[in-house]
Amino acid sequence: MTSRLRSSLLAPVLAVVFAAVLCAIVLILSGANPGEALGAMIGQVGEGQIAVDIVNSTAIYMLAALAAAIGFHMNLLNIGIEGQYRVGALVAAIVGGALVLPPVLHWLVILLVAAAAGAAWATLPAILKVTRGVHEVLSTIMMNAIAFGLAAFLIRRDQFGILVGNNVTTKPIPSSGQVPGIDLGDRGTVFGLVFLSVVAAAVYGVVLNRTRFGFELKASGLSPTAAAAGGVNAKKMIVVSLLVSGAVAGLVGMPEILGRDHAYTLNFASGYGFAGIGIALLGRNHPVGIAFGSLLWAFLEKSKGALDNVGVPKEIATIMQGAIVLSVVVAYEIVKRMELAAEQRRVGQATGTAVEPEAAK
Amino acid sequence: MVDVQPGASGVTMTPPPRRQKLPGSLVFTIGVLGVVFVLAMTSYLTGEPALTSSSTMKNTVSLGLPILLCGLGGIWAERSGMINIGLEGMMILGTWGAAFGGYHWGPWMAVVSGMVFGALGGALHAVATVTFGVNHIVSGVAINLLGAGVTKYLTTLIFQPLSDNPRESPPIQQFDTFSVSGLGDWLAGLEKDQRVIISDVAGLVRGLVTGVSPLLIIGILLVVATYVVLWRTRFGLRLRSCGENPVAAESLGVNVYLYKYLAVIASGALAGIAGAALVLGSGVPIYQEGQTANRGFIGLAAMIFGNWRPGGTLAGSALFGYADGLRLSATPEAVHALLYSAVIVVGLLVIWQLYRRKWTTAMLAAVGAVAVYALYYFTDELPQEFLPYAPHIITLVVLALAAQRLRPPAADGVPYRRGEGD
Numbered sequence: 001m002t003s004r005l006r007s008s009l010l011a012p013v014l015a016v017v018f019a020a021v022l023c024a025i026v027l028i029l030s031g032a033n034p035g036e037a038l039g040a041m042i043g044q045v046g047e048g049q050i051a052v053d054i055v056n057s058t059a060i061y062m063l064a065a066l067a068a069a070i071g072f073h074m075n076l077l078n079i080g081i082e083g084q085y086r087v088g089a090l091v092a093a094i095v096g097g098a099l100v101l102p103p104v105l106h107w108l109v110i111l112l113v114a115a116a117a118g119a120a121w122a123t124l125p126a127i128l129k130v131t132r133g134v135h136e137v138l139s140t141i142m143m144n145a146i147a148f149g150l151a152a153f154l155i156r157r158d159q160f161g162i163l164v165g166n167n168v169t170t171k172p173i174p175s176s177g178q179v180p181g182i183d184l185g186d187r188g189t190v191f192g193l194v195f196l197s198v199v200a201a202a203v204y205g206v207v208l209n210r211t212r213f214g215f216e217l218k219a220s221g222l223s224p225t226a227a228a229a230g231g232v233n234a235k236k237m238i239v240v241s242l243l244v245s246g247a248v249a250g251l252v253g254m255p256e257i258l259g260r261d262h263a264y265t266l267n268f269a270s271g272y273g274f275a276g277i278g279i280a281l282l283g284r285n286h287p288v289g290i291a292f293g294s295l296l297w298a299f300l301e302k303s304k305g306a307l308d309n310v311g312v313p314k315e316i317a318t319i320m321q322g323a324i325v326l327s328v329v330v331a332y333e334i335v336k337r338m339e340l341a342a343e344q345r346r347v348g349q350a351t352g353t354a355v356e357p358e359a360a361k
Numbered sequence: 362m363v364d365v366q367p368g369a370s371g372v373t374m375t376p377p378p379r380r381q382k383l384p385g386s387l388v389f390t391i392g393v394l395g396v397v398f399v400l401a402m403t404s405y406l407t408g409e410p411a412l413t414s415s416s417t418m419k420n421t422v423s424l425g426l427p428i429l430l431c432g433l434g435g436i437w438a439e440r441s442g443m444i445n446i447g448l449e450g451m452m453i454l455g456t457w458g459a460a461f462g463g464y465h466w467g468p469w470m471a472v473v474s475g476m477v478f479g480a481l482g483g484a485l486h487a488v489a490t491v492t493f494g495v496n497h498i499v500s501g502v503a504i505n506l507l508g509a510g511v512t513k514y515l516t517t518l519i520f521q522p523l524s525d526n527p528r529e530s531p532p533i534q535q536f537d538t539f540s541v542s543g544l545g546d547w548l549a550g551l552e553k554d555q556r557v558i559i560s561d562v563a564g565l566v567r568g569l570v571t572g573v574s575p576l577l578i579i580g581i582l583l584v585v586a587t588y589v590v591l592w593r594t595r596f597g598l599r600l601r602s603c604g605e606n607p608v609a610a611e612s613l614g615v616n617v618y619l620y621k622y623l624a625v626i627a628s629g630a631l632a633g634i635a636g637a638a639l640v641l642g643s644g645v646p647i648y649q650e651g652q653t654a655n656r657g658f659i660g661l662a663a664m665i666f667g668n669w670r671p672g673g674t675l676a677g678s679a680l681f682g683y684a685d686g687l688r689l690s691a692t693p694e695a696v697h698a699l700l701y702s703a704v705i706v707v708g709l710l711v712i713w714q715l716y717r718r719k720w721t722t723a724m725l726a727a728v729g730a731v732a733v734y735a736l737y738y739f740t741d742e743l744p745q746e747f748l749p750y751a752p753h754i755i756t757l758v759v760l761a762l763a764a765q766r767l768r769p770p771a772a773d774g775v776p777y778r779r780g781e782g783d
Binding site: 026030077079124128132133134137138139141142143145146148149150152153156274277278281313314315316318319320321322323325326329330333334 | 444446485489493494495496498499500502503504505506507508509510511513514517518527655658661662665744746747749750753754756757760761765
């Protein structure tokens, strides 16, 4: 067990270290002190609301990464999380602002609507994939862009938009639909829906490892032919996993909307979808890995503001994120090849067919 | 496609004659003439001269060029079997490189420097995917993140002291454009007359021959060069063989890794030139954060639309550039008039299907035409918000309707390692 743990931890740790070294080199080349930069970023965690912001962002990234991970298990690359969470958030905000319901029921309905809208946005790529053989990456890229158009259209003031100050938003969700957070005074407010992410990660882990659906999902990803021989309906699995992925993606915007903004606004955050893909890769689709990956991502994102104080452009954090994604996938490949070679050596020694130089002597 | 139907009785032995395939250049010419005709008719019947005005055409050219170059980059990579979602990131690197080179050494160096920056992105993609066997799409997504991050970092570091803005570069020197002056004036006269079709053609051609930037010439030459190199040389045959069946190519002594490296680096370089075209094509030539606005993905879409061929990619980028250009130069009513074009196109489709005696398809198309016409008749304008996304919607429709006719390279995106073929 320990060797398995070590081998699964090796690649992410190697990747993060490599990305950090790379960023350090970049910083040194541009005349800054990497140690000072890191110190400033860690020091920033204690300042103001940063710690709470990190926790909140971690929850959001976790949802996005879980959505990506569900697809990854099936070898489906759901690039469309970006569009799915935007549509989910927008539709949920519109519906939530229009409904009148008792407190808890109200936000439960909003969450359901968000998940349904996210799944709906993933439906067309899923159908195109199983009926016309269209690669899901192409169709979801297109759906992402169209989601932006849809959002821009629906938030127009002659549609569902209203003007609040300088910002166009949807009709605010009444307090019955808002999810109360944990108020820490000066430190900020932890979103109530942080627990949604924890629950989602736990459910994800249980479903994947303890249910038939999870088994079929993993089997289809590892070997479609073997899964088909075992009676798994490949097309059904593709549709279901893409829809579930879309549904989870639809929830990504919810912590911010139900916990802070209470409406979909023009400056609704973008980029969570692609971050989620990176984090799922970093966490190797494992719920605990995803949680730590999200925490690292949120830390880089939220404490990078401190870098300006020490004269380092804060965009180095974005470089770090990109470098982590690229180096983690390279590291997995290297570790996989090393393990394969070690395995071959071991089997060769056990069966005595290996031509080992030591044995020849 | 079922060409030979085995006769159930075994009597009919002669297979139905294969339909002669038209040469690509002829299809292309017919397509261009058809589009011009449809636009001219729409412009005449709806009284919207903006559809075929020279300013619309100019916008089409300047907005279509980056898409075209990106699409060509996509062709180079994917013909060698490498999916390149990272075109967007490489294009971002290209815009930054172009602004840097252009600020210091003028427009020609802007193109070269944009190309070099794009090629660096391509080289990174090649190292990750070819040498380390990383999933092409994952690597592409990472490069998009990285491209955006690196340029933001470099902009804050290098451009901010010059432009006082952490998001953009100082303006760089523009190319001198040239016009075919005699022709341009004559066409301007024709365009003003507002005669059916003639004025429309004059407007479109005038947009093409006035204020021509050297980059447009380079872009057109690159289309031709891509075709000649990839389809008419030994090098191109080998490169494409790596995309169709790398194991077979390897067995014939082709260094597949080398070809894939070259193809992906060329792809990055083209995306970089696309970035330079974007910088130099703006009104004030500067680098701006978020300037590419996912045009890398639209380039990819143009490539799919064009069935992984240069001529088709040119057509696709012209179409997408037109959709983008119309938004800038035309009123919402003109955009609405495009629905009328759609009616004409579907109407022609009905006639074609009737000619081929495909009654059900003709029926369906006729119903579609009536539906679109009803939409045209009962609405006054289309939501402007969707116009920038016309390329994406068209691509989805093309993928949904023609996925079986499109033919991507057989081993596109398939991981390959030397000596592991079966």
